[in-house]
Amino acid sequence: MKTAKQLLISTIAVLIFFTGYAQKPKYIFFFIGDGMGIAQAQLTNQYYTEKEGAGLSFWKFPYRGFIATDATNSYITCSAAAGTALATGQKTSNGTISMTSDHSCDLKPLTIYAQEMGYKTGIISSVNINHATPAVFFAHNEKRGNYYELAMDLPNYGIDLFAGGGLLSPQGSEGGMPCAYENAQKKGYQIPNSLSEFKKTPKGSKVLFSSKKALDSDILTYRIDRPEDYPSLGDITAVSAQVLDNPKGFFMMVEGGAIDWTSHDNDAAAVIGETYDFDLAVREAIKFYEKFPAQTLIIVTADHETGGMALGSTRMSYASDYQALSNQKASYNAIADKISKAIESGSSKEQCMAIIADFTGLGAAVELNEAEKAELGAAYEASLAFVNKTGEPGREYGRSNPLAVKAVKMLAEKAGIGWTTWSHTAVQVPIFAIGAGAQEVSMAQSNDDLARAIHKIITGNNLEGVPCIKK
Numbered sequence: 001m002k003t004a005k006q007l008l009i010s011t012i013a014v015l016i017f018f019t020g021y022a023q024k025p026k027y028i029f030f031f032i033g034d035g036m037g038i039a040q041a042q043l044t045n046q047y048y049t050e051k052e053g054a055g056l057s058f059w060k061f062p063y064r065g066f067i068a069t070d071a072t073n074s075y076i077t078c079s080a081a082a083g084t085a086l087a088t089g090q091k092t093s094n095g096t097i098s099m100t101s102d103h104s105c106d107l108k109p110l111t112i113y114a115q116e117m118g119y120k121t122g123i124i125s126s127v128n129i130n131h132a133t134p135a136v137f138f139a140h141n142e143k144r145g146n147y148y149e150l151a152m153d154l155p156n157y158g159i160d161l162f163a164g165g166g167l168l169s170p171q172g173s174e175g176g177m178p179c180a181y182e183n184a185q186k187k188g189y190q191i192p193n194s195l196s197e198f199k200k201t202p203k204g205s206k207v208l209f210s211s212k213k214a215l216d217s218d219i220l221t222y223r224i225d226r227p228e229d230y231p232s233l234g235d236i237t238a239v240s241a242q243v244l245d246n247p248k249g250f251f252m253m254v255e256g257g258a259i260d261w262t263s264h265d266n267d268a269a270a271v272i273g274e275t276y277d278f279d280l281a282v283r284e285a286i287k288f289y290e291k292f293p294a295q296t297l298i299i300v301t302a303d304h305e306t307g308g309m310a311l312g313s314t315r316m317s318y319a320s321d322y323q324a325l326s327n328q329k330a331s332y333n334a335i336a337d338k339i340s341k342a343i344e345s346g347s348s349k350e351q352c353m354a355i356i357a358d359f360t361g362l363g364a365a366v367e368l369n370e371a372e373k374a375e376l377g378a379a380y381e382a383s384l385a386f387v388n389k390t391g392e393p394g395r396e397y398g399r400s401n402p403l404a405v406k407a408v409k410m411l412a413e414k415a416g417i418g419w420t421t422w423s424h425t426a427v428q429v430p431i432f433a434i435g436a437g438a439q440e441v442s443m444a445q446s447n448d449d450l451a452r453a454i455h456k457i458i459t460g461n462n463l464e465g466v467p468c469i470k471k
């Protein structure tokens, strides 16, 4: 016979098991789609729903909200200020890495609170690991551009795992400084050379898996340009979760960093690729949620929106044709490179337009009217001046290679997608959440609020005042 006390305990245990509530999550996944506004996510969701019958995994998460992203000195934030708020619960000024806006104090990031509570910690990004969004979780700096200092700070907090893009300026901007990879190695980090080596990381050791070492590239190659045997952000997240798994659980931040970079290029097809790649990482977290629903928390959000993407364009009025984007076979970067090389080697206008047709479908599978042909013609002339350094391409072309810029932007507009800027915008960004604590995090109203809600879940306490680490 069970005693009344035993019955009460087992009833509570059953309730916790079935509701997934009132239990501190063991596995916390914090996904940040850099530059991922609602339009980037909705476009990717609809594109894949049309194409494959299934869209983004996180699109249907049961808890959702919106957060304000403004910095202390601007409605429009950069990734450093937005990341600082998401990592520390304290807003700061643009350009600042986890310090207050007056730079008087270093702010304590969630990764360190998680460590203190016994979690293992991991930081993963599709772009450079010492770029602003990952850096706010392990470093402090007055300037986000101090890449070498940020790279040297990498081992300081003893974070268990770093994975993704290579370190920028590992020997300083001029070269010749002590190597940041060697610094990490000296401080106990293993640096595997391949995904399979990364998988074999012995339990308990610290690891830095860098695409610079594994693939000899700075960042994870954009999905649209990626050879099939290259790892995705999902592959890296899966291995990271396996390496970090332990009886006390882990806190993992995963950044889809190139959603921002491709949005800066107003390159809608590449944005879809990067947002989908980011979702592959979320799907790895969902595997944990499916096994341990009461012990897993998944948060998917963004630091800000980039590009002013809108799902509607003047060229298309009320129509949309997202599948037109499947004609694009390479990123803006790769197409620009091809156009520059063609012009440098003396190719004709017709040959350049053939490259555009091959890689965007414009003038081939995607029909052009006379006005559009004239627009591409003008962009070609501007590209000649750009490549031969006889003229500035101007703001219309984002000061980049005009013909490639115009082609990817025109294809996007013909798919029914508009862009307003080459920079970030001030609009709020979405939160999607599922699992233990999902409701609490979805109620956050701004990026600093969200970090404070996560802090409460990790520690059980409210984050009071400014979380300074004394220098």
Ligand SMILES: [Zn+2]
Pocket: 035, 079, 260, 261, 264, 306, 424
């Ligand atoms: Zn950006």
